[in-house]
Amino acid sequence: MDQLRIDVDFPSPDAASQVGLLHKEIVGKAMIYKLSEAVEEGDGANFVKVLKQQCEENKLRLSDVFDKVTLAGHSLLHVAADMGQKSIVQVLCDLFPLLLIRRNVRGDTPLHVAARSKKYETVKLILSQYATKKSTYDEMKDKKIARETNECGNTPLHEAVYSGDVDVVKEIFDQDKAVAYCLNKSKRSPLCLAVVNGNEQILELLLQIPLPADQPLSQCRRSSPLHTAVQHKKKVMIQAIIEIRPELVYLRDEDGNTPLHYAADIGYVDEFRILLKKSLQNKLDQTALERNKKGRLPVHLACKRGCVEMVKEFFEPGSGWPINPYVLLNQKGQNILHIAAKNGRDNVVEYLLGNCNTDDLHINQKDYDGNTSLHLASKNLFPQVIKLITEDNRTDLNLTNEDGLTAGDISKTFKHPMLRRRELDFFHEVIKKSWSPCKSHVAFSTPTTA
Template sequence: MDPALYKAATLGEVASLRKLVDPEDPSALSSTTPQLNTALHLAALHGHAAFAGEVLVRNEELLVARNDDGDTPLHLAAKAGKLEAAELLVGRALAWPQDRKSPLIMTNKAGNTALHEAVRNRRSAVAEALLDADPSHGHDLNERMESPLHMAAREGLVHVVRKIFDFTWVEAEYVPSVAVSGTALHQAVLGGHTKIVEIMLEKHAWLLDLTDSDGNNALHYAAQKNKSQLVELLLNKQAQLAYKPNGERQTPLHVAAHYGSTAAIKALLRCCPDVAEMVDSCGRNAFHISVASGKTNALRCLLRHVRPAELLNRVDNDGDTPLHLAAKMSRVQSALLLLNDHALVEVKLHAGEMDAYEMYLWKQLKQQELKRCREQQLPPLAPYSSRKTSNDKYFECIVETYILVATLIATVTFAATASIVVVFCFIWAWLDPVRFKVDQLLWGHRLTVIACLAMLVSLMTAVYITVDPESRWPAYVVIVIGMSTPAVVFLMLGKEVIFVPM
């Protein structure tokens, strides 16, 4: 493109356009930039309506010209939110010959019309102008099977949604999208736009019955996003939504428990307290789900608001109560919350592998069981087995590594005390591996860390004593490096540095 024409188009200089382009020979307007933008594309992008009108007087075919992205000038005006330029182009589009494809419905490479682009970029004024020109395209689908209504609902464009809903509608146009999350109502709930949800349900309450491809209704989405106000709104419209499961037989309460949505849990239980009794396809209730997902805040909320408390003792399809799941999955905080609930009395231990965290849980479980047995005069559980399990090979590697490290530290440095204690602790590790994992392994690990820190101190001290009389700065460099080493390790591993890597 001629640089002078490019400058005129971007600045909207109509006088320059008249000098550069002969009305009798408008071929200069056919030139493009490397992105295939014409002068009309540039004028639309920058909002120069007068310049755009002058270009169309000379070459009306540029109205349907496409750039490298498949965008027409109207697409660019819609993206940029240039209302005056968009209105000019819309007016020309309405006068476009009937036998030719209208610029209003032309799509770019993403399958988006100008209306899609206006809504996607939150250009409400341009979107309304496009809908005023032709309101029938609010349900047109792009390549992602997403309509302008889907986008407007998600973006919270209230006036755009109302304008689309005011137009004659066809029920089939509200079916769930296969590429985005459900219907336009689902999108509005996801965005937390209460006003849009109210508009939709006021017009078409039957939208509540529609689900996404996984069977989730709008209440599932509100529960996921922890939108208590929307949960209450939807339940007031149709309380039965709380009992409708998705494809995995999960109710909205299951979803809220999985995502830790405590406000949604409270709202659901206030309206439908018995929904806590429902189970999913695995036979799990909301307590199971909160434990499995590690959401202790959701579990705490359920413990406070769910009655009867006997729901805590329900088993899933594998015979596990929520406490069993907590022990099997090393959910220490969840297990302790459950153990503090006095109604939980049916406890058993599943045989199999148990790591250090599970050993800690076992101790807590055993104490709880002993207390129960004293109160009810029942025989206690059998003591845990100290037989070797399938992860003994890894356990052996850990013990050997600690012994080697501790021995080397004790040999080459002055950090012998902690290291020698570690060595003697680990020598007797094999007498009872399970008890060792619970009672001694953590201490051995922490004493090894202390020995390593002592080794650093002895190294810095030795270097300082040896080097400082001759040259101070090398000694200071070594001290700085030594002091920064623990900080770097803690920065890399965080709090994990004080726990055993089991």
């Protein structure tokens, strides 16, 4: 194609590479209708003809024409990229390459727009043109077009993953694979977005690149696709990630939680089993025995959330679990029965009391404040839990905490201003039945109504 014989006066670098036009900056820059119409027609030769006519008729320099934008702040290259008009994109890149880094009001470059619009051939052309022309212009030399972010912090790869076009994703990914771990302002990487969107093909493509070699696993936590897959209960995604990148099983989030912690916290039983099995396969590095920053193990979270099916995984024969769960205390010195009791998880309490691995030592064990599980159930007003524990003949009702109080003492003096009268009466009725004088292991009187 013949080059236009027009003197080109390039604008300043600041005008070309601004971080996104403000709406007030659009005033007086309205795009010439005939040019946008020529872009829509998609004929490169005709576009050049119209461009020359408009420059002559309106006495505009070429740079003035390219400075004009739509109400959305789109340059001519944005418009051409959005419509997938390859021949126009080629002309614009030849005439005014700095349009490649021009931004609209959302901070989008033309590559963002093409990726969002699923224009594979246009994406490919823009990347090619940028690679060819970037060394010629100081404004482009230090930029990596695939890493440019818009106002949401999205790279073009983020936008491509959002759109779900595998070809577009692959083209941008091949240009700069490390972008797969770049975080947007919502702290999501393109890899995590692929998980959320449920696109297996894109996920497998992006998993080809390992975690950044210059960063330990702990520093990659926010871009972990496995945590995201567990959080969103994407079973197929979880299995794909474990198969392709098994090292992600050991990755922690900012609070020290592994994917196994996540599964326990949301009660995701099936994938909890898969992750637990994966952990137990490696006797030297068991994530099931790793605490988060609050000192909690996955089994602690399972008890706290009342997921008895998960708790069973640590007791059932053949589970491969190497340690008695009762020796795994939290930072307050509480065992798993303490945790279940203080959170009112009567289903877990009932299972633990009926399990052959639970003895009177575990039932009557004190935490660092001297509280047994019965003390904690009484403090937190969980009558069903109190009933289960007091009806167990192994329970010692005479034990006192560091304040010198038995569980019965706590219930007698307990007052809760927010508790409705009917609920309080029900609570004391349960206490009365649970601690009736006919029980041989009861050593105190029935509590009075507070």
